[in-house]
Amino acid sequence: MITGIDILLASAALAALGFLTVARLRLRASQQHSQSEAKAARALYEQEIADAHEERNRLLDALGDAFVLVDGDGIIRFANAAAHDLFGKRELIRRPVREAFLDPRLAEALLQCLETGEPVQSRVVLPQQTSPRGDLETRGVNAWIIDAARLPAPPGGDSITRVIIRDVTTEHQTEQIRKDFVANASHELRTPMAIINGYLENLLDDHMLDEPEIARRFLTVMRKHADRISRIVEDMLVISRLESGEAASLKIEPFRLRSCIKDVLERLESVIRSQTADILVLMPDESLTLQGDRFYWTQVLFNLVENALKQNPHPGLRVEIGCESAGEQHRIWVADNGIGIPSADLPHIFRRFFRVEKHHSQHEIKGTGLGLSIVKRAIEAHGGSISVTSVPGRETKFLIIIPKNADFTQKPSL
DSSP: OOOHHHHHHHHHHHHHHHHHHHHHHHHHHHTTSOHHHHHHHHHHHHHHHHHHHHHHHHHHHTOSSEEEEEETTSBEEEEOHHHHHHTTTOOOTTOBHHHHSSSHHHHHHHHHHHHHOSOEEEEEEEOGGGOTTGGGOOSSSEEEEEEEEEOOOOTTOOOEEEEEEEEOHHHHHHHHHHHHHHHHHHHHHHHHHHHHHHHHHHHHHTTGGGOHHHHHHHHHHHHHHHHHHHHHHHHHHHHHHHHTTGGGGOOOEEEEHHHHHHHHHHHTHHHHHHTTOEEEEEOSOTTOEEEEOHHHHHHHHHHHHHHHHHHOOSTTOEEEEEEEEETTEEEEEEEEOSSOOOTTTGGGTTSTTOOOOOSOOTTSOOOOSOHHHHHHHHHHHTTOEEEEEEETTTEEEEEEEEETTOOTTOOOOO
16 A cells, blocks of 8 residues: 555655764764864754754655654654645644544554554544544545554664555545445346246246236336346446546547437437427527537437436426537536426435435336436546536426536546
């Protein structure tokens, strides 16, 4: 977890720390010389000590991780720039470790090292409220590696323990997301597979094949769930491509957004007709052209319009698809006047497999729960962003902001 560069910088800084000790010993020896010689030697050595302090601080401030030195009594004697930034510029020097660290779990590895003298490395996962970043923490659950080791004590000097605090929150959250994804995907696939297997058993074991009407009804249900499995697999492959770096090789070319919208509405024509939904397209400039991968933009618009239709299966739904240019940006939106999204669910709707629980029938085939995740990651791959607002019963609106000169090298967030 600690890189070779970190070790090199820390070693150089500790060498400077050793030089400070030698300089102090030389300073004491100089006091035995004549007064004039001692005065000159003192000035020289004080300058050497100041230079060594500056070199040590410069090297340790170059570390990207928080680095602190603690004496045998658990008092912080030095903290580099990263440590001060981590702890929100709070005063650290000459403070006990237990006071400086907001959560005792952060200090646990260090205190163990102070007690036993043995090197200790531990991983600490904290809730947002007790993050060492204090009020600056906005990432929720955060994770840290605490690496503590006692330094060799100089002759006549006090023992010093060095502590490196590394932020591994991104790695922790990524790993957690992947674990959740595997668990959710397994669950989502297991349910339709179980239904298909159940109907197959009935068809084969109960001789239902001799009853054409019942057999046809069973096969129809099995086909719906097989289609659901295919859709889940397809959606998972799309998300995998977007997050694996394949999005960096998007097929970027100009295309007319109006033509893309037309393709989406043709694919959803039967659903729109069965629900007697009213689709309104607002485009002041019918020839508006985007630079991007048309495949992913079709996925984005298809999922947003399909989501509006699925979440509002009652007749009379009005869906609005719009686009306008504003300065250096394109603004694209999909809005509907349906039942809306509860405010408590809004922060979570782009999570994989998250569904807003509504009025759906128990017999209805659910969506994959991946559509809005694909939307968000595809838009981010094009250098844009998406937000959602909802007033239940009045308007739910997904708004996409795309820079006209988008950065297609941006990696989608997890």
